[in-house]
Amino acid sequence: xxxxxxxxxxxxxxxxxxxxxxxxxxxxxxxxxxxxxxxxxxxxxxxxxxxxxxxxxxxxxxxxxxxxxxxxxxxxxxxxxxxxxxxxxxxxxxxxxxxxxxxxxxxxxxxxxxxxxxxxxxxxxxxxxxxxxxxxxxxxxxxxxxxxxxxxxxxxxxxxxxxxxxxxxxxxxxxxxxxxxxxxxxxxxxxxxxxxxxxxxxxxxxxxxxxxxxxxxxxxxxxxxxxxxxxxxxxxxxxxxxxxxxxxxxxxxxxxxxxxxxxxxxxxxxxxxxxxxxxxxxxxxxxxxxxxxxxxxxxxxxxxxxxxxxxxxxxxxxxxxxxxxxxxxxxxxxxxxxxxxxxxxxxxxxxxxxxxxx
Numbered sequence: 001x002x003x004x005x006x007x008x009x010x011x012x013x014x015x016x017x018x019x020x021x022x023x024x025x026x027x028x029x030x031x032x033x034x035x036x037x038x039x040x041x042x043x044x045x046x047x048x049x050x051x052x053x054x055x056x057x058x059x060x061x062x063x064x065x066x067x068x069x070x071x072x073x074x075x076x077x078x079x080x081x082x083x084x085x086x087x088x089x090x091x092x093x094x095x096x097x098x099x100x101x102x103x104x105x106x107x108x109x110x111x112x113x114x115x116x117x118x119x120x121x122x123x124x125x126x127x128x129x130x131x132x133x134x135x136x137x138x139x140x141x142x143x144x145x146x147x148x149x150x151x152x153x154x155x156x157x158x159x160x161x162x163x164x165x166x167x168x169x170x171x172x173x174x175x176x177x178x179x180x181x182x183x184x185x186x187x188x189x190x191x192x193x194x195x196x197x198x199x200x201x202x203x204x205x206x207x208x209x210x211x212x213x214x215x216x217x218x219x220x221x222x223x224x225x226x227x228x229x230x231x232x233x234x235x236x237x238x239x240x241x242x243x244x245x246x247x248x249x250x251x252x253x254x255x256x257x258x259x260x261x262x263x264x265x266x267x268x269x270x271x272x273x274x275x276x277x278x279x280x281x282x283x284x285x286x287x288x289x290x291x292x293x294x295x296x297x298x299x300x301x302x303x304x305x306x307x308x309x310x311x312x313x314x315x316x317x318x319x320x321x322x323x324x325x326x327x328x329x330x331x332x333x334x335x336x337x338x339x340x341x342x343x344x345x346x347x348x349x350x351x352x353x354x355x356x357x358x
Contacts (some may be wrong), residue, residue, distance in 0.1 A: 005334065009356055019039055032236065033189050041207060046235035047189070047275040050207075051261045053123070057288040067131075072325050078138045082327045083317045084351040094151045100249070100358040102275060104350045105144045106319040108165055110253060111151075112279050114246040115216050116120055119155040120182075121253045121277065122165040123147075123174060129319050137319040137352065138220065139166070144152070144353030148233075149171050155184040155213060159255030160239035161229045164319060168197065175199045186220055188227045193229070207240055221266050222258035225292050243270060248324070249358075251325070252276040252306055259289045259298035263305035263324030276308035280333050280349065281316025284324040284355035293322070294330040300340060311347040318352075 036042045041050055075081050093103065097114050103111040107129075125147040130136020152176055159259055171194070174233035175181040181201045183193060187255040188206045195202070203211060205220035209278070225239040231276045241254040243266070252266070267273075283295035294302060296313070303311045316329040337344055 003044050020355055022173075033280075034187070036206075039206070039237075043235075045352050047227070047238045048235065049226075050100040050265075051224065053198065053224060053258065053260065053291045056291055058073070059288075062285065062288045064260070066124035066323060069323070072223040072320060072323065076124070079326050080142075083141050084353040085141060086353040086355075087145065087179060088353040089355060090145060090149050093145070093277060094149070098247075100351075101249070102277075102354055102358075103314070103355040104312060104314065104352060106139075106141060106352050108159070108253075108256070108277075108279065108315045110312075112244060112251055113151075114244065114249065114251070115214065116152045117216055117242060118151045119157065119216075120150075120153050120174075121157045122159055122166055122255075123153075123156055123170040124167045124168040125173065126167050128157050129167070129321070140320065141318050141352050143309060152177055152179040155218070156182045156184045157218070157242045157253065158184060158186045158190065159241060159253070160187060160225060160227045161193065161233075161237050162227070162256065163229070164321065165256065166190075166193075166229070171199065172197065175201075183213060185220075185242070187220065187227075187240055189227075192214060192239070206238065209309070215247070216241075219243040219245065219270075221252075221269075222257045222260075222264060225256045225258065242268075243273070245270075250274050252278075253314075254302065254309065257284075257294060257302075258289075258290065259294045259301060263302045267306040271299035272307040272309065274309050276303055276311040277304060277314045278302050278308075279315030280309050280313035281324070282322045283329075284322050289322060297336040297339075300336045300342065300347060301332065303338075309346075313347070313349040316349065 018053045032044055032046050035044050041047055097116045101113045107124050109124050110121045127139050128136045135351045156174055168321045184202045186204055188204050191202045207222045209217045220242045221243055225238050226235055227237045228234045244251040250273050278299045280296045282293045283289050283320040
């Protein structure tokens with residue numbers, strides 16, 4: 001059975017426009033109120049990556065190629081037949097205040113429990129990763145844990161403003177959670193967006209900035225990516241990843257990223273990472289995605305660069321956003337690990353809803 005990446009009929013016409021809002025660049029005519037000329041990633045207009053890389057390819061060429069290809073082949077029984085899901089231990093996660101655990105909620109959303117805190121990366125609980133809920137990439141694997149069943153979230157780490165990482169409905173739900181809102185830790189330039197949505201419990205960080213919350217240190221680290229949410233805000237807010245340091249136990253979430261020297265820099269600064277969440281999906285076609293999304297081989301290199309003892313693959317298996325089959329990233333990850341003679345258990349593609357207790 002075949003399905004097109006471009007929706008049929010009316011949705012087919014609108015999807016390129018919706019994707020344009022999140023993936024296509026444009027000229028930004030506004031100044032950067034956070035501009036610091038002493039920092040090389042700051043520009044008067046916004047922000048840029050630390051290291052030189054190829055210019056992005058043509059978005060419209062990519063869309064034309066996708067239309068010509070006709071879409072990605074889907075198993076007759078649907079993607080749920082080949083993408084693994086686990087039964088989460090919701091009672092444990094809700095009551096846990098002492099054990100350290102990591103749970104994959106799907107896409108780039110990871111729940112980290114450490115030092116009695118519940119920390120979530122890029123909460124995305126909606127059915128579509130888009131500015132509207134009638135079109136755009138649709139969730140193909142159900143949300144592992146419904147938002148209402150999550151423990152109270154203390155910290156929400158937002159890596160950048162693309163719709164699959166900063167979801168309005170999800171952050172509003174967290175802001176209204178029982179027990180009070182979490183502290184939203186966001187990239188420089190993004191606090192104003194939260195203020196416009198009535199969310200005030202927000203802390204902005206620049207690259208290499210650090211803060212502490214109840215004994216746990218949060219560091220904002222560079223990545224090679226970009227930001228855009230409307231037709232007039234290209235790279236006006238920063239992007240990046242986070243290191244959570246709980247008394248020497250270090251967790252890295254890279255955020256969306258292409259491969260760059262940034263990860264050697266992170267490895268040099270932190271020495272080693274105990275556990276890393278690294279994207280392994282949304283990489284095809286390489287001529288278009290290479291500068292912004294790593295593939296599984298590059299993800300393995302990132303794991304080595306940051307000296308991670310263990311890693312999990314994120315940003316795959318939930319939404320069709322690019323041209324590789326939804327179940328391909330784990331297969332290429334296995335090949336990449338074999339090529340470097342790294343044990344498969346060191347870097348795994350988890351089941352949706354899977355939890356690891358430490």
